[in-house]
Amino acid sequence: MRIDIITVLPQLLESPFQHSILQRAIDKGLVEVNLINLRDYSTHKQKSVDDYAFGGGAGMVMTIEPIANCINALKGQRNYDEVIYTSPDGEVLNQKMSNHLSTLTNLIILCGHYKGVDQRVRDHFITKEISIGDYVLSGGELAAAVICDSVIRLIPGAISDETSALTDSFQDGLLAPPVYTRPAEFNGWKVPDMLLSGHNANIENWRHEQSMERTKLLRPDLLE
């Protein structure tokens, strides 16, 4: 898989890919992530990538020219499955969407900034708009990092114990069951006997029941 992230703040996105599962996935060659500085595609002397909004109003708008130059240059080199724009008014990211994205080959993620991009970018270049939740971030970079994290960990081989990704919360539409580790007792607080029983089938049933109970209690909307 290849992910090209177009951003005005490439440095902000360096760290998320330099640790843990994402770094390992990159090192193993499972995914290639490229941080592309949008300013490199600006033809202005000052390398500007934004301008005042037509019709007035506060806030700057990302201009179409550098974005078109950048996306066209990338598309000239390979085909892309999706050109994603991070925006609070996009479709809200969920596990199903991440699962689907993890099966694709080439993605572009354009990070929104300021008041957003010129609408013509969305109309003519973007194939999918994704929000990571109903709140407004200062820019799309952290949203892009969240999308990449949720997608990359699903690529086979990214997580050493592959069943681990499948037992995550949401993966089967339920929240994950509670987990415990040693010591078996702390301050008189005991680990449920079932988990110490060594009976795998019963443990799996118990975990499923716990998942159902947690989901009913905390996220009943998931069961509707």
Ligand code: ADE
């Ligand atoms: N940019 C600003 N807020 C955002 C959000 N909630 N999701 C995705 N991109 C954003």
